[in-house]
Amino acid sequence: MRPARRGRRAIRLVLSVVLLVMLAADPAHAAWSAAATGPAAARAVTMPTGSAPAAFVSGTDVTVRWPAATMSDGTAVEGYRVERVDANGNAAPVAAACAGPITGTACVEHGVPAGTWRYFDTPIEGNWLGVRSSPGGPVTVAAG
Amino acid sequence: MGLRSERARHSGVPARVLAVAAAVVTVAATAVASTPVASAARESFTISGAVGGLYPGLTTLLRVQVTNREQFAIVVTSVVTTVEDAAPSCPATYLSVAPFAGAVRVAVGASAPVELTVTLRRAAPRGCEGATFPLLYHGDARRA
Numbered sequence: 039m040r041p042a043r044r045g046r047r048a049i050r051l052v053l054s055v056v057l058l059v060m061l062a063a064d065p066a067h068a069a070w071s072a073a074a075t076g077p078a079a080a081r082a083v084t085m086p087t088g089s090a091p092a093a094f095v096s097g098t099d100v101t102v103r104w105p106a107a108t109m110s111d112g113t114a115v116e117g118y119r120v121e122r123v124d125a126n127g128n129a130a131p132v133a134a135a136c137a138g139p140i141t142g143t144a145c146v147e148h149g150v151p152a153g154t155w156r157y158f159d160t161p162i163e164g165n166w167l168g169v170r171s172s173p174g175g176p177v178t179v180a181a182g
Numbered sequence: 183m184g185l186r187s188e189r190a191r192h193s194g195v196p197a198r199v200l201a202v203a204a205a206v207v208t209v210a211a212t213a214v215a216s217t218p219v220a221s222a223a224r225e226s227f228t229i230s231g232a233v234g235g236l237y238p239g240l241t242t243l244l245r246v247q248v249t250n251r252e253q254f255a256i257v258v259t260s261v262v263t264t265v266e267d268a269a270p271s272c273p274a275t276y277l278s279v280a281p282f283a284g285a286v287r288v289a290v291g292a293s294a295p296v297e298l299t300v301t302l303r304r305a306a307p308r309g310c311e312g313a314t315f316p317l318l319y320h321g322d323a324r325r326a
């Protein structure tokens with residue numbers, strides 16, 4: 039092969055390599071990473087306030103009912119805490135059926151001591167407690 | 183005369199041809215090495231978005247907007263979110279944001295939504311009530 043011909047072949051070879059390299063550099067294959075800017079946050083809600091309960095006396099049983107409380111998306115809260123206070127506002131322990139988180143919107147307290155009582159309810163969601171309701175109307179349990 | 187030139191002479195390829203070719207290949211290779219890679223000074227796209235209404239146990243969608251700042255369409259392939267503490271009493275560990283992996287095309291100068299799944303753990307303490315978690319997004323994209 040003549041030297042001039044070999045030179046042209048070499049140039050073609052080199053240009054082919056360059057073309058391949060340039061194709062590899064094609065931005066179509068480029069990739070980027072980026073960190074975000076601007077506001078970004080996840081906000082938690084505050085708990086709802088309970089609604090005042092109503093109470094009904096039957097002997098020494100008291101049925102307590104209250105309106106459902108909901109979270110911001112309309113989902114009912116998972117439970118409630120029920121409290122009872124005497125005429126002076128002193129808290130009294132509630133009976134088992136109303137003690138602890140109540141998953142519904144009513145409970146019946148059995149064997150309530152004689153006296154005048156008011157009830158409250160407080161929404162619960164997980165470890166969160168809502169705002170205690172205003173007191174329901176007073177109910178009087180007569181001595182048994 | 184060096185070894186390369188010696189071989190070139192024996193193969194019939196002029197040494198200066200190889201020298202020029204080597205220089206061209208070097209330039210092309212440099213172009214590959216500097217193919218667009220993200221840097222803080224050059225944001226190819228931005229990510230922003232917030233979510234609210236979180237409460238213990240809730241899993242919901244966090245819709246972020248990816249805005250393309252390039253002069254060509256891009257495909258967003260991943261978005262990863264870093265959550266920061268909302269407060270000392272509400273550490274980031276209580277909030278999780280699932281990473282996005284997929285392909286979302288974003289036209290030139292346009293924005294497109296990317297949906298992330300966010301969960302506030304049921305065990306979130308009361309300190310998280312009403313709290314705001316700062317979020318930091320990081321994304322990857324390629325040219326469409």
